Amino acid sequence: MSAFLSPTCPPPPSPPVSAPAPLPARPVPLFPPLRVGRGRDRLRRALRRRRRAGAAGLAVVAAALAVGGTEARASRGAAPPQEKPPPAVVRMVSAPVRIADGATVRLLRPGDRVDVVAAERAGPPRVVAVAARVAEVPEPEKTPGDGGALVVLSVPRDTARALVGAGSVSRLAVTVC
Numbered sequence: 261m262s263a264f265l266s267p268t269c270p271p272p273p274s275p276p277v278s279a280p281a282p283l284p285a286r287p288v289p290l291f292p293p294l295r296v297g298r299g300r301d302r303l304r305r306a307l308r309r310r311r312r313a314g315a316a317g318l319a320v321v322a323a324a325l326a327v328g329g330t331e332a333r334a335s336r337g338a339a340p341p342q343e344k345p346p347p348a349v350v351r352m353v354s355a356p357v358r359i360a361d362g363a364t365v366r367l368l369r370p371g372d373r374v375d376v377v378a379a380e381r382a383g384p385p386r387v388v389a390v391a392a393r394v395a396e397v398p399e400p401e402k403t404p405g406d407g408g409a410l411v412v413l414s415v416p417r418d419t420a421r422a423l424v425g426a427g428s429v430s431r432l433a434v435t436v437c
Contacts (some may be wrong), residue, residue: 273404354395355420360431362409368394373437374413378426388426389419391437408432 283316357376359365368374376389396412411434415423 266300350416352414353417353420355415355423356410357413357423357432358408358427359408359434360408361433362400364434365409366400367412368397368411368434368436370394370396374434375437376413376426377421377429377433377435378428379433385433386426388422388432389413389415392419 292404319427360379372394373391374389374394376392377385378388379385392413392415394411395414398410398412400409401407413423423432
């Protein structure tokens with residue numbers, strides 16, 4: 261054993277060790293962990309979140325209505341809102357109207373819709389009735405004349421008044437709708 265430790269003998273050479281080449285230093289990018297096979301769970305979670313958001317929105321609206329309702333405003337001293345009366349039932353009446361052109365009246369049949377136009381000498385024509393229903397077309401008069409022809413229209417009461425007034429001061433014409 262002393263032969264191995266003698267100072268005159270050099271130690272046996274060690275075999276050459278090749279060191280790996282150093283790799284260039286690159287930073288590793290950050291990325292979220294991969295979760296494989298969880299697509300169904302992600303869809304379920306998204307749907308659950310959407311339902312929760314909808315429920316939260318409805319809760320906020322309900323709370324706003326509960327706090328800002330008419331009773332709450334009345335308790336704070338504010339006047340209650342004015343309610344509009346229900347719309348009145350429009351009552352249709354039969355209005356006999358003399359149309360200036362008798363030949364036009366012969367084209368009309370009961371059930372037709374017409375617009376009545378008043379043609380005045382001084383100004384532009386104006387529409388007196390819109391989409392009035394023809395109720396009846398009486399037989400034409402036996403005596404020929406320039407008086408036009410009569411037609412019975414079914415119109416609201418206010419429109420009937422306007423037709424009577426316009427017929428007394430101007431010539432009336434109809435257009436078929």
